[in-house]
Amino acid sequence: MKALTFTLRAAPPERLDLSPLTPQGLAGLDKRAIQAIRLGQSKLASTVGDIFRIAGSNANSLVFEGGSSRFDGVATGMTEGTVRVAGDVGAQAGRGMRGGQLTIEGDAGPHAGSGMRGGRLEIIGSAGDHLGAPLAGELAGMNGGVLIVRGRAGAFAADRMRRGLIAVLKGCGDHAGSRMIAGTLVVTGGAGEMPGYLMRRGSILLDRAPKSLSPSFVECGAPDSVFAALMDRHLVTEDILKRPLLGRAPRRYGGDNAALGLGEILFPA
Amino acid sequence: MTVAWIGNRETLLERAVRHAAALLHASRCPVFTFDTDIHGTRAAIALAERVGASYDHADGAGLARETALLTDKGGMFVAPGEVRRRADLIAIVGELPEAHREFVAELAETVPDLIAINARQFFLVGGGGRGLTLGNGRKATRLSCGKAGLGGTIAALRAQCAGRQVSTPVSNFSRFQAALATARFPVFLFFGQSADGLALEMLQGLLADINRKSRASALHLPASEGGWGSTLASTWMTGFPLRTSFARGFPEFDPWRFDVARQLAAGEADFHLWISDGVKKPSANSGDTKVVVLAKTSQPVAGAEVTFAIGKAGVDHDAVVYSARTGTLNSVTADAASELPSAASILRSIAEHIPAGAELPC
Amino acid sequence: MPRLKVNGVAIDDTFAEAFGMRATAIVITAPNRKWARQAAVTMTGFATSVIGCGCEAAIDVDLAPSETPDGRPGCRVMIFAVSTDELQKQLQNRVGQCVLTSPGSACFAGLEGPNELKLGAALRYFGDGWQISKKLGGRHFWRVPVMDGEFVCEATVGMTKGAVGGGNLLLLAGSNAKALAAAEAAVAAINEVRGAIMPFPGGIVRSGSKVGGKYKGMTASTNDAFAPTLRGVTKSELEPDVNAVLEIVIDGETSDAVASAMRAGIKAVTQLGSAKGALRISAGNYGGKLGKFHYHLKDLLP
Amino acid sequence: MLTRIKSGEIVDPVNGRLGKGDLWIRDGEIVETPRSGRADRTFDASGCVVMAGAIDIHSHIGGGNVNTARLLLPEEHKAHQARPAATPLSNAGWSTFETGCLYAKMGFTTVVEPAMSPNAALHTHLELADIPIIDKATLAILGNDDFLLSMIRDNASPRMIEDYVAWTVASTRALGVKVINAGAAAAFKENVRTFSLDDVVPSYGVSSRKIVKTLQAAVDRLGIPHPLHVHCNNLGAPGSADTAAATIAAAEGVPLHLAHLQFYGYGTEGKRKFSSAAARLAELVNASPEVTIDIGQVMFGQTVTISSDVMRQFSARGTAHPKKFVIHDGDGNGGGIVPYRYRPDYYGTVQWAAGLELFLLITDPWRVFFTTDHPNGAPFTVYPKLFEFLMNRDARNEVASTLSKSALAHSTLASIDREYTMEEIAIMTRAAPAKLLGLADRGHLGAGAVADVSVYRKGKDIAKMLGRAALVFKNGDLVVKDGEITHYRWGRALRLNPPPDRAIVKRLRDYHEHRYGLSLDRFTFPDSAIQRDEPFREVPCRA
Known part of the structure; x- marks a missing residue:
């Protein structure tokens, strides 16, 4: 069966809520039912049929041909299968994912992978602010799974993260790993101001010394690190990085001593 | 007195109201920006509900930071009256905004009367310069971590108060520690324009640590008093603070999606209702966005489809506003009452001319 | 007991008895x-x-x-x-x-x-x-x-829960040096087998035991049937030309691992030959009543 | 306009009307059967129960702390996401707009917000004014404010204290006075962490008991119909039944209302030193005719606790779920917002059972009031289910069978057979609240009453029957039909208006200017500040 393919007819006239279009959400729906699903978030209330041409029928493998920064909530809560977007997406891509694989070939807006619990989300382009982070009012950040951004990420990447792995390859904005509870954030290409602010536990792995760090982080030497070896090997075997990141004995900063102080920032010596 | 224009032409208020209502009704994605009192806000939100609009404050960004502290963390707060009567240690967190200097001066000139200690000590957390001169010739002791900025300084302060290590100690920490040890009711003053959300969260963490054994609290002196009032009104009317939308027929809160400035910049909005009885002027709108303006003006606003001249709340007409000085909503009597209509009255008239849909009073 | 001979090394028609x-x-x-x-x-x-x-x-x-x-x-x-x-x-x-x-x-x-x-x-x-x-x-x-x-x-x-303990080989030789040479050859070979270990010193045990003993509280005591100095006083298993016996005890992750290890050991001992090493290979058992796993030497020949 | 509600089963205990009959409404008022017998409109109520509109005497529906709770918990609100059912507080009645609609759908037409901070009176009334359909009222909080505590300390005359109470009630447009953990909020500011009835507020040397007795006397002498509304000390603590018992004893023959008694219904028995002591409290209430109580029933699920008992909320902050809270040191009481999830575990079971025991063991339906202390015990939207528990023992026993057996072992619930009758429900939720609050114009269906009428289609499923009224009239307007809102209108806030005493006003003016550097005018407001037509309706004090 051919992948169920949504081809964008024209640039969307309004922001769209694509959260209904997931493998599990579309399983068993016929084409007419799919076309009638409301996506529009303004008074226009566009439906799937207004926005996309549909081809294929395998709902376990969804393809969006063409994207837009107005595509919100792509693959929200997906549990299985694959979703691929050949283009950009808007806010909250892969929000609350639990399984399966979501690939965004363009850029993503804010809150990509917000509250993910499982699965793999790969953004080939760049991501906006609050990568993997909770929405307003929520306390739970990413809680599992793998989130890779091949380009840049904005501010507050991995905010309140508890579990899982986030990797940003071309640098990220300020306050990366803020309020982390645990989990691992990898940033190559440089992080912005004060990474790890308010982190309790968790690891932030960088490819260079952070340019600014809260004084509540304290230098903790550079002993040989088996963890670094494990991590380096994992990142390469998982196809996240091409070469090892930390090396044999990375430098370590511990913090945030203002909070619990059990987090760490590691970078190659 | 002319109070309404369609384009550049004077018109009857009634006609301008009808025209604005028709434009609103025809719009696909209307957005509102306001800077008005509680009644203006209530009327604007009620209208937004009728037409499926999203709304924000003209000072949306600073308010969003303060709102985020409440939505994401909460914390410990104190009423301004209690600060005046009880606080024996005042820590000013970050740059003291002009709008709140008067209150700080008042604190410097008075002494607490509800506790035995008849003096206040002042500290300035972060902030520029060598310290801060308050009223009564008093100075605030500066607590700083050099280049670490306000966020870094609060973090270091909290770590040091908890007996944990820091890489750069806070200047004058021992003086602060000694003051904290004897203070009966320390209060930290904070402002949305001076500190980002994480720094405010850190401050609340410091307060939580202190309150394990003794007392302390924080006084919120909002970035915009009017904006905070609007935030409260929005919250009771819809359950949500500002940056809420009715586009899908029910209130939705999303501080990113319904950041009205963003909606306008991204070309998502096709109609912009600008309501301000203050000095702020609407920002330039993108090409085909239609604009209706309510402003204290004596002439039509360039580029606006419709302009309404409104009076300033509390000046031209009685008003209800949030007061940082009382920490609640206050009734204000017009001190230069005029014939200019209130924002609320124009907005209600427009709502009455929206063609009938569901009859909803909100 | 009928005996097979490989490269001069006699192989008993017996079995090693092992436990889960x-x-x-x-x-x-x-x-x-x-x-x-x-x-x-x-x-x-x-x-x-x-x-x-x-x-x-x-x-x-x-x-x-x-x-x-x-x-x-x-x-x-x-x-x-x-x-x-x-x-x-x-x-x-x-x-x-x-x-x-x-x-x-x-x-x-x-x-x-x-x-x-x-x-x-x-x-x-x-x-x-x-x-x-x-x-x-x-x-x-x-x-x-x-x-x-x-x-x-x-x-x-x-x-x-499928591991097996107690696989064994008894290597009987004419001298202590030859017994040790045979045992070392077996250990070296078994070391290459994944999933099988030999827990005794260097993989070799010289104090093979029987169950129980004459003294109260002894759960095991010397295996007198294989002790050359007792050949005159006990019912010995040893021929006159045997002067030393060493045992290899094998624990395996699986029964197959034990069998592979024993096979490798037998191969090494027989390759060494009787002139340099063991005259005879035997195995320890309890008559097949106690252990669930039986490894017959004849099935494990090289 | 003349309206006839035909052939309903009328339950009107006040007027002794029980049985099938017609009810007539002229415009906004209930009238005797008119001579003409010709109605402009007629509603067939056969197969329905017809009662007065219900009155909730204790529900936190508006004001500073309630609004802070909304601000603190946007993610718990149903509209946060497009799938309403997915969020825990989806039925909480969160905005002012929903609050009015959801109450009306259940046939409630008057609701009392019991905790208005006097300084935030304008804010509270603005919120209440935005609650559609129903009438509202507030109780003004006193008892932790410096002005009162100083007067008590300085042995001010009862008359002066009465003047102050009267001024507060009048200027804040309240319908009564509430005291919340008397003295504790003031003590908490001086770092006191627990506070009981005979503990003394530092710097004032005034005990909690003294504050309660002072206010009780002032309220009584002022002729404020609603007795002093007391939120006792030690809320929620194991052994708090002792505190409640002591407070009941302190009534001493003068009317006193104890709020959400369930939260004090705890003994210290059992392995966990936490058990239901509701039976003991029920007995004390039964024996104290001057005491009225409301329950504050707990139901399981996510909610948020909103209380001006700042000391108690501070100590509960560790139990916050989700983990965030607001603690506010206000001018008087302040308050605390602590989200909480009641789980059907040992502790939750004790609380659930204690509330039901109080409901069922207090014999006089005129003195026990139906509340969940919304949203503290549960959102008011659970009322239909709670009615079912009271009226159907099988329903509650079925739930009990799924709960903690060791918790129920310390409770009498299983042994109680009582089922409320519809008449008792009408007393508890209509007649008695009207009497308690001094609202002669409602709570019954006699001629001259406000035409607040709720009509329920009879059915076996009590929760369904009382959850979705067949018809609701507010001031004679049909506002609900078949459980859906048909018409929006604005209710009023019911208030007392005792005349101000000039001396106390002057004193207060000096006090505010001297101590706060502010004009007293900052704390008062004209009716026009509400910007609704006739936002208030005056209720007389007892002569």
């Missing part, structure tokens, strides 16, 4: 092989027999850096015990006292399986609250701060 056991395996790594082996040797010391040591343990195989999770030299260690609880206790004590303490060491699961034992999950408390939990690609590690950095230890390790 619980077993686990861990991978110990270190900055170099010397210290990986040191940690492994230390933790498997005094682990020859469950009768007196609580478990039987030894290095299974050395691992190249490319075979270990952290890319450092390592070795796989196996531990066998008669119950899950005992195995857990021995694992925890031995890794805690001998691996955690060894410079630069790390410890990983060497066995997967539905049944799990605590590894780092039990040892993490040494971290006194400073320990760090990490999950990577479905594996869970604990990082415990120590004086040379961190002791990284996988949280749990698999346990098999």
Whole structure:
């Protein structure tokens, strides 16, 4: 069966809520039912049929041909299968994912992978602010799974993260790993101001010394690190990085001593 | 007195109201920006509900930071009256905004009367310069971590108060520690324009640590008093603070999606209702966005489809506003009452001319 | 007893009788092989027999850096015990006292399986609250701060209930030197078999035992039938030309591993030949009544 | 306009009308059957129960602390996401707009917000004014404010204290006075962490008991119909039944209302030193005719606790779920917002059972009031289910069978057979609240009453029957039909208006200017500040 393919007819006239279009959400729906699903978030209330041409029928493998920064909530809560977007997406891509694989070939807006619990989300382009982070009012950040951004990420990447792995390859904005509870954030290409602010536990792995760090982080030497070896090997075997990141004995900063102080920032010596 | 224009032409208020209502009704994605009192806000939100609009404050960004502290963390707060009567240690967190200097001066000139200690000590957390001169010739002791900025300084302060290590100690920490040890009711003053959300969260963490054994609290002196009032009104009317939308027929809160400035910049909005009885002027709108303006003006606003001249709340007409000085909503009597209509009255008239849909009073 | 002969080495038509056991395996790594082996040797010391040591343990195989999770030299260690609880206790004590303490060491699961034992999950408390939990690609590690950095230890390790303990070969020779030469040849060969260990010193035991004894409280005593000096006073199993007997005891992750190990051992001993080594290969059993696993020597010929 | 509600089963205990009959409404008022017998409109109520509109005497529906709770918990609100059912507080009645609609759908037409901070009176009334359909009222909080505590300390005359109470009630447009953990909020500011009835507020030397007795006397002498509304000390603590018992004893023959008694219904029995002591409290209430109580029933699920008992909320902050909270040191009481999830575990079971025991063991339906202390015990939207528990013992026993057995072992619930009758429900939720609050114009269906009428289609499923009224009339307007809102209108806030005493006003003016550097005018407001037509309706004090 051919992948169920949504081809964008024209640039969307309004922001769209694509959260209904997931493998599990579309399983068993016929084409007419799919076309009638409301996506529009303004008074226009566009439906799937207004926005996309549909081809294929395998709902376990969804393809969006063409994207837009107005595509919100792509693959929200997906549990299985694959979703691929050949283009950009808007806010909250892969929000609350639990399984399966979501690939965004363009850029993503804010809150990509917000509250993910499982699965793999790969953004080939760049991501906006609050990568993997909770929405307003929520306390739970990413809680599992793998989130890779091949380009840049904005501010507050991995905010309140508890579990899982986030990797940003071309640098990220300020306050990366803020309020982390645990989990691992990898940033190559440089992080912005004060990474790890308010982190309790968790690891932030960088490819260079952070340019600014809260004084509540304290230098903790550079002993040989088996963890670094494990991590380096994992990142390469998982196809996240091409070469090892930390090396044999990375430098370590511990913090945030203002909070619990059990987090760490590691970078190659 | 002319109070309404369609384009550049004077018109009857009634006609301008009808025209604005028709434009609103025809719009696909209307957005509102306001800077008005509680009644203006209530009327604007009620209208937004009728037409499926999203709304924000003209000072949306600073308010969003303060709102985020409440939505994401909460914390410990104190009423301004209690600060005046009880606080024996005042820590000013970050740059003291002009709008709140008067209150700080008042604190410097008075002494607490509800506790035995008849003096206040002042500290300035972060902030520029060598310290801060308050009223009564008093100075605030500066607590700083050099280049670490306000966020870094609060973090270091909290770590040091908890007996944990820091890489750069806070200047004058021992003086602060000694003051904290004897203070009966320390209060930290904070402002949305001076500190980002994480720094405010850190401050609340410091307060939580202190309150394990003794007392302390924080006084919120909002970035915009009017904006905070609007935030409260929005919250009771819809359950949500500002940056809420009715586009899908029910209130939705999303501080990113319904950041009205963003909606306008991204070309998502096709109609912009600008309501301000203050000095702020609407920002330039993108090409085909239609604009209706309510402003204290004596002439039509360039580029606006419709302009309404409104009076300033509390000046031209009685008003209800949030007061940082009382920490609640206050009734204000017009001190230069005029014939200019209130924002609320124009907005209600427009709502009455929206063609009938569901009859909803909100 | 009819006998087969290979390269002059007689092979008894008998069988080794072995028992079901619980077993686990861990991978110990270190900055170099010397210290990986040191940690492994230390933790498997005094682990020859469950009768007196609580478990039987030894290095299974050395691992190249490319075979270990952290890319450092390592070795796989196996531990066998008669119950899950005992195995857990021995694992925890031995890794805690001998691996955690060894410079630069790390410890990983060497066995997967539905049944799990605590590894780092039990040892993490040494971290006194400073320990760090990490999950990577479905594996869970604990990082415990120590004086040379961190002791990284996988949280749990698999346990098999299908392990076998007590596979054996008895090597009978004309002199002590020849018996030892045969036994060493067998040990070297069996060392190459993955999943099988020989828990006795250097893989060899000279004090083969029988069940019980004349003294009260002795659960095992000398195997007088194979003791050459007692040939005159007991019902001996030894021909006149046999002057020394050594035993190889084998524990395996699976029954197949035990069989492979015995096969490798027999092959090595027969290749050495009777002139340099053993005259005869036999095996120990209890008449087939006590152990569930029987390894007939004739089925394991080279 | 003349409206006839035909052939309903009328339940009107006040007027002794029980049985099938017609009810007539002229415009906004209930009238005798008119001579003409010709109605402009007729509603067939056969198969229905017809009662007065229900009155909730204690529900936190608006004001500073309630709004802070909304601000604190946007993610718990149903509209946060497009799937309403997915969020825990989806039925909480969160905005002012929903609050009015959801109450009306259940046939409630008057609701009292019981905790208005006097300084935030304008804010509270603005919120209440935005609650559609129903009438509202507030109780003004006193008892932790410096002005009162100083007067008590300085042995001010009862007359002066009465003047102050009267001024507060009048200027804040309240319908009564509430005291919340008297003295504790003031003590908490001086770092006191627990506070009981005979503990003394530092710097004032005034005990909690003294504050309660002072206010009780002032309220009584002022002729404020609603007795002093007391939120006792030690809310929620194991052994708090002792505190409640002591407070009941302190009534001493003068009317006193104890709020959400369930939260004090705890003894210290059992392994966990926490058990239901509801039976003991029920007995005390039964024996104290001057005491009225409301329950504050707990139901399981996510909610948020909103209380001006700042000391108690501070100590509960560790139990916050989700983990965030607001603690506010206000001018008087302040308050605390602590989200909480009641789980059907040992502790939750004790609380659930204690509330039901109080309901069922207090014999006089005129003195026990139906509340969940919304949203503290549960959102008011659970009322239909709670009615079912009271009226159907099988329903509650079925739930009990799924709960903690060890908790229920310390409770009498299983042994109680009582089922409320519809008449008792009408007393508890209509007649008695009107009497308690001094609202002669409602709570019954006699001629001259406000035409607040709720009509329920009879059915076996009590929760369904009382959850979705067949018809609701507010001031004679049909506002609900078949459980859906048909018409929006604005209710009023019911208030007392005792005349101000000039001396106290002057004193207060000096006090505010001197102590706060502010004009007293900052704390008062004209009716026009509400910007609704006739936002208030005056209720007389007792002569």
